[in-house]
Amino acid sequence: MRPPMSQRLLALALVLPALLTILLFFVAPLGASVTGAFSLDGDFTLSNFGKSFELYSSDILFTLCIAGLSTGVIGALAVSIGGYLTLGENPLAVAVLRWLYRWPLFIPFIVVGQILRTFLARNGLMNNILIAGGLLTPLQTTSFLDWRGIVIAFVWKQTPFVALLVAGAMASVDRGTLEAARNLGASRLRILLEILLPQVYTTLAVGLILSFVTMMSVLSVPLMINAQSPTMLTADIAFRINAYGDYGVANALGLISLLMTAGAAAIYLRHAARERAR
């Protein structure tokens, strides 16, 4: 039975504020940005994309590689941390790790960039420690303020977030399933990879995709750590707008990042759907 007209109007009135907020502050700006990517002086054109690929194709590739590599390293570290928190048998080590690993969560990206800039520079703290420890001579030192610095910053900042999600999911796995494997003779590494990880795979994937999207949108880290070319798309977008007021190319680059993150989400959704169908 259909509800009476007055009730349907009431329902519409109830969702209207939320709907308007989304339309006004999210859909409209996104739409303007998308159409802006396809227009030059009011005409429809693909020239913004042509220029983007001509000038920035190495940066697009660089961005994809940096975000992809960081995501991989974050995943490996988050699984290791979550695995140790779940399977570790030294209560003190588990307690210390549980207390320590979340700290970077509360530090903003710009501060991470700042900290690592002084840490990773050629005459920075890391190299000074290595020299003091006799592991390097001053001549052998190199600066890590390039792509490696960005990856280190992203991993440092995002691992706790994914580890938090993964550790939570791991803690809610039936311990009997872990004990059953142990009982049959499985080592802890095998239990982590073959029993625990498959049961938290969805959570890990969600955490990694959210991290991937976050990293794609960080401007401060590439600006502070990697002030050279190639760099990440966020730096290029800021440069197009600040230096040239070129919103067309900036919008096109934005749309390209959006397609990259959407691609990551699509891969995950397809995989999840296949898992469910099995």
Add this chain to the structure above:
Amino acid sequence: MSDPAFLQIRDLTVGYGGNRVLDALSLEVCEGEFVALLGASGCGKTTLLRTIAGFADPSEGEVVLAGSDITRRPPDRRGMALVFQSYALWPHMTVAQTIGYGLKLRRVAKPEIARRVAEMQALLGLEGLQERKPAQLSGGQRQRVALGRALAIEPQVLLLDEPLSNLDARVRLTLRHEIRALQSRLGITAVHVTHDREEAMVMADRIVLIDRGRIAQAGTPDRVYNHPASAFVAAFMGAENVLELRGTVTGQDVHLAAGAANAPAAVPVHGRNLTSGRFEARFRSEAAVLLPADAAPVDGALDLVGVVRTVSYPGGLWRHLVVIGDRDIHVDAAVAHPPGTPVTVRVPSSALFLFDAAPTASPPPSSP
């Protein structure tokens, strides 16, 4: 059962925090024997099983398997297989992968794994389900898969932690017999934890009754059922009717003094360690006989006088609630006696379990 001490548990003490769960418990299990650990929740039976499996650390005592001390050996190197109450199946693995996992860990060749998995499936009635995942199986099938996973590695000892308690009644009855039949066919030593008396009775060669971290009694089902060693064991094994009697022990007989609701009687001691004075008497509702109030007394039985208060029919026999002095007892009979009927409840000496009454507030025992 050639080796009398295949699995030995010696003075095992296990505690969590300040709470002592097992208290210097010792137990020996013969090779090929099926032992049921029976007790109420929290008595320590699951802790004992987990300690044998290596998942709980004893503070004292040792676990010895086939002559070697395995007390500190990690759970993955004990040659034991544990079947969990929650099944603990892996949601991402198929039936075949699950049953074959232990063999894969042992680096058994793939064709051999496939052969053994098929064999297990046939043994457990899981044919055709090899590609299913746990979510696509019924409760009984899940527990069979868990059993197959445990049996596939041909463990020296099979440990069963209330494996049937999550199943519905009919499946439980079938699986009881299946597990027992499999165990005797494969000749595996099995330790089975349960709180279900009947399950322990029908499955086990020997029942070990555990009470507050200690063994209350260990013996064959028949022995534990008919010769309970303590009031606790009698109560747990279903002798719920309880009375307090006084009497004196002379030679091979116990002379029960007449009380407000009972005639004097003489019953054999049956090798029990009794001291004259107050006794706690226990018997099962189906072991007593309901007779007319004026029934003539006989030798070797205790007669109690009382009045029927209620009668109900749970099936098979009529269940009477009879008031005996200040106590209510249950008595089953083939014919119903209406409420208000004065009756004699006759308890044969073989069904009457006598124990020294608990020493709390006990008056000095009268000398014989």
